[in-house]
Amino acid sequence: MDFGPFLLLALMEGLVTAAVLALTASGLSLVFGIMRVVNVAHGAFFMLGAVLAWFVSQWVPGPPALSFAVALVLCPLIVGAIAAAADTAVLKRLNYEPEATIVATIGLLYILEQAALSFFGPDARPVPAPLNFRIQLPWFGYSGYKLAVVAAAALVLLAVWLILRHTRAGLIMRATQIDRDTARAFGINVDRVYAGVFAMGAGLAAIAAVLIVPIQQAHYLMGGDPLLLSFIVVIIGGLGSLRGTLVAALVIGLSDGVISTFFAPTLAKIVATLAVALILVLRPQGLFGKRAA
């Protein structure tokens, strides 16, 4: 294949990775930014979204587009509810101590994975794509649905940004992020904010999973890669900075696409991990993070 089309394919693949990664990582970043919780179970919430999407596709009759639309609404809500329950039942009782929450979310990760193994089984199961058209370029064909994923992810991210910037809920979240105690002094129910943020973070992962599952199939171990890449993105972008997360997702996603297409996917992961190491050494607060006082 010539260089031009080769690069085009690499960029398209990278864009899909970047879009899904941006959604997943923004959930992780939100939780860390506002709650200071390193959520190791984030990948499990991602997996849960995909697995639930499969169940929805089995239960909802009619065309795949309908069941997909139902999954896109229902799965993030269910996953969010589970996350909120986990926050209230576990994390809150640990007073959000960093070490304790890491261990607790590792436990949560195992519980969710084993639950999926028990109820969903060990097999990868396909979920039909809502739209089945292929774009035939002169050099290669490409799935139209993958491009739709990019557009959908951009819309969801825009919505998240609007919520954070221009709604009262967003204002309360930002206030809690800046100073939890002062926010409480102003009558903000911090417990409820935390539960909501944890649910929203998990919900974002679930949306990303519902979008990706027609491409990748649902599998109980599928949360590992998104978790690793999300951590990479969040660390490079700056912990808690949504803008940094988006920029880093774009950089990591596109470089992943280009490097893995031109060289090897393993090399792409090596480069990404190396980038994290360099960032931690040279600029520990991340590209857009604020230096801790």
Place this chain on the structure above:
Amino acid sequence: MTGRPFTTTPTRRTILKGMAGAGALAAVPRFVQAQSSEPIRIGFQLHRTGIGASYGRWYERTASAALKVLNEGGGINGRPVEIVFEDDGTDPKRGAEVVEKLTTQSNCDLVMGTLFSHVVIGSAPRAGELKVPYLVCSEGHHVASGMLNRWTLQPGITDVKSQVQGMAPFVSSNLGKKVTMIFPDFAFGHDHRDFFTAAMAAQGGEVIQQIAIPPTETSFTRYFPQIPSETEVIYHVMVGPAVLTFVKELGEFYGSGDRPQLFGFIDSLEAVDINSPGLEFLDGSHFWEGHPRYKQADASEHETFYRAAVGVDDNGASVSDPADIATYAHMFSTWETLFVIKHAMEAAGYTGPADRQKIVEAIEAMTDFAEGQAHPQGPKVFNGKTHQAFGLQSITKVEGGKLVRVHQTSMEDGFYPDEVDYTTMSF
């Protein structure tokens, strides 16, 4: 004389005691008898979870069906047979632990059933140390290559080297000379890479590109640009949970444009419906199948019996769920291996774990297996020196949503010079 009056009315307590005593007495003869009719326990290292899970599901069903037939026919040496299934997570480290657990804790007489080559390679040394027969259903060349040990045998399925050697003449004379190979990046895929490349060269063809993909990969489009444009045939063999994604993305990549001929090992589509949406482009392409998934017009009575016993319909799906597609091309190996065990134990006059070595020697003495209820896939030749079976391979073509056999190899197509003589090794 005063004493306690003798009473004939038993109390509730004495009745309970009596019942317990009688129960114990009744149990004794059964235990004594057990020395001769205690069940034979066969340990089954099963890929119930992990990347081999779909194979595991069907290996368990096939082995259980074979066990039922075996026990209905009188078991082994008149003794009933049990199978102890143990999940290895398709993980080599866990695999070695499972071999140990089955042998030392579950007291199994031998261990069988493993498919994935990295698990076999990880587990076989432990079987050798424990001196327990380890009968794999793996296809890998690692048994016949001499890499493993005297306790490891593969009597139920042909190895990859033999399979691809039988495929190369068909590929080079019918599909094309310039081949790009796509294979999973672990031992099994490396067998394909090495032996098919050599076999193609022997036919005057050439493998112009080798694309290795990790078996845990979930996205494949990024590998396809490496396929050179002068490729005439794409040879694909993938494993793992994402095989459907692999084939779908291959279809998307070529779309409606010109594409090379496709020759795949059915591994790329095991447990996947070939009529899944997005796979229309496979129409007219060819597959290797160890055992054709769709019942062929000339199917033998044994094939029909086997299908019914395992619960597979004529399209290769579970009779209870048409969406549950079998790993049909591979799972016959567990059935056939179980019957090889029966014949070996009977030939060896097996009585207990002290006779384990006799099982290995009895299998090494075998030379061929006739097609029949015990060998529904077809006749086999067994090489006792290399511990490897040889059989007939099928090439099928996708026609009208079914896989129809267009070629069957001869036994000789798969032979190659011995690379090891395990019988000269010590136990």
